Every structure is written in C-alpha cells, then in structure tokens.
Amino acid sequence: GENVEQHPSTLSVQEGDSAVIKCTYSDSASNYFPWYKQELGKGPQLIIDIRSNVGEKKDQRIAVTLNKTAKHFSLHITETQPEDSAVYFCAATYGGSARQLTFGSGTQLTVLP
Amino acid sequence: EAQVTQNPRYLITVTGKKLTVTCSQNMNHEYMSWYRQDPGLGLRQIYYSMNVEVTDKGDVPEGYKVSRKEKRNFPLILESPSPNQTSLYFCASSLSGGELFFGEGSRLTVL
Numbered sequence: 707g708e709n710v711e712q713h714p715s716t717l718s719v720q721e722g723d724s725a726v727i728k729c730t731y732s733d734s735a736s737n738y739f740p741w742y743k744q745e746l747g748k749g750p751q752l753i754i755d756i757r758s759n760v761g762e763k764k765d766q767r768i769a770v771t772l773n774k775t776a777k778h779f780s781l782h783i784t785e786t787q788p789e790d791s792a793v794y795f796c797a798a799t800y801g802g803s804a805r806q807l808t809f810g811s812g813t814q815l816t817v818l819p
Numbered sequence: 820e821a822q823v824t825q826n827p828r829y830l831i832t833v834t835g836k837k838l839t840v841t842c843s844q845n846m847n848h849e850y851m852s853w854y855r856q857d858p859g860l861g862l863r864q865i866y867y868s869m870n871v872e873v874t875d876k877g878d879v880p881e882g883y884k885v886s887r888k889e890k891r892n893f894p895l896i897l898e899s900p901s902p903n904q905t906s907l908y909f910c911a912s913s914l915s916g917g918e919l920f921f922g923e924g925s926r927l928t929v930l
Contacts, residue, residue, distance in 0.1 A: 707878070710861075712861070715859070740918075740919075742919075747923070747924075748923055748924075749823070749909050749911070749921030749922050749923050749924055750862070750909070750919075750921050751921070752918045752919065755918075795861060795862060805850060805867065805869075805913075806864065806867065806877070807864070807919070808878075809854075809861040809862040809863070810861050811859055811860060811861040812861050
C-alpha cells in the first residue's frame with residue numbers, strides 16, 4: 707500500500723517569513739495529492755490539492771509543487787501570518803479522488819509574531 | 820449550514836463497555852469515512868463507505884464496526900473497547916470521492 711512520509715514534524719517561523727513542508731510517497735500510481743490544515747480543536751480542512759498531470763499550483767499565499775520522478779511534493783506558504791499556525795497534513799491516493807487517502811504524520815507550524 | 824456532526828465530542832469509558840460514536844452529514848454525500856488521529860501517526864483510516872449498505876475496511880479496522888443504513892449516517896461501533904483505542908476520532912464525507920469534509924472530532928479515552 708501507499709506510504710507517505712512528512713517532514714518536519716514541527717516548524718517555527720517568524721511572521722512574514724516563508725514555510726515549506728515536504729512529503730514523499732511510495733506508490734508511483736498515486737495521482738492525487740491534497741493538503742489539509744487542522745486548527746486547534748477542529749477537524750482538518752482542505753486548503754489546496756494537486757493532481758499528477760500538474761507540476762505546481764498556487765492559491766494566493768500557498769502553493770504546492772509536485773515532482774513525480776522523485777515522488778515528492780511540497781507545501782509552500784509565503785508571508786506567513788499568525789492565523790497560519792496549525793497542523794498541516796499531506797496525503798496521497800491513486801484513482802484521483804479522496805477515497806482511501808493515505809495521510810502523512812502531520813507538521814505543527816507555529817508562526818511567531 | 821453544510822456540516823458533519825459527530826457525537827459525543829468527548830467520552831471517557833472503561834474497557835469492554837460497548838459504545839457508539841455517531842456521525843451525520845447534511846450534504847447528501849455518498850462517501851463517508853472514519854479516521855483515528857494519534858500523535859506522530861497522522862490520520863489513519865478505520866472504515867469507509869461508498870454508499871448505503873456498502874462498507875469496507877481501511878488501514879486499521881480491528882476492534883471497530885460500522886454500518887451505513889441511511890445515506891446521512893455512519894456510526895462507529897466499538898463492541899469491546901480497549902485502552903489502545905484511546906484516540907481522537909474523525910468522521911468525514913465527500914461527494915463522489917472529492918474534497919473530504921471532516922467533523923470536529925470525538926476524543927475517546929478508554930480506561
């Protein structure tokens with residue numbers, strides 16, 4: 707089955723700096739890679755996703771890049787703000803949908819004022 | 820408001836006492852799923868359901884049961900809870916396997 711590794715497990719940045727979270731996956735058949743943000747006491751929420759036919763996707767201050775050859779994908783957050791503080795999960799699956807997603811272990815991002 | 824509702828949000832129980840965590844969604848989603856979240860392990864899928872009366876095992880199904888008799892409800896049943904089932908549980912739903920919408924979680928402690 708799929709295995710997703712996520713690094714780092716914790717990340718602290720100064721407000722206004724950039725943050726990068728990296729994930730690697732094992733199954734070359736995986737073709738859908740979403741990122742979820744979990745705020746304290748809440749369930750995860752989708753913030754951005756990318757499919758294997760695309761190398762990069764941006765949405766305002768967040769972007770995701772995918773390297774299919776190396777089987778890794780990354781989340782980039784620019785101009786970080788205190789409200790970006792949360793746990794971020796990467797995930798991967800085949801079939802192009804959210805079914806049977808395999809999640810990474812999560813990254814606790816703290817944005818220091 | 821579109822939402823996934825779980826109950827109870829917090830529960831402390833003892834080993835062997837059967838319990839049910841309910842999950843209900845109001846978005847007419849076909850797909851529903853249960854995950855458990857443990858420190859350092861991320862979210863692991865317990866069971867999922869593609870539609871009414873269709874359920875299947877995820878990665879960590881041992882010790883759990885589910886049923887899907889109605890489209891909106893997907894209860895998680897622990898017939899004989901054990902301490903290693905102490906965890907934070909999330910129910911999620913999606914339309915045809917698209918974006919997952921999660922509930923707010925149910926924190927279960929088994930003594």
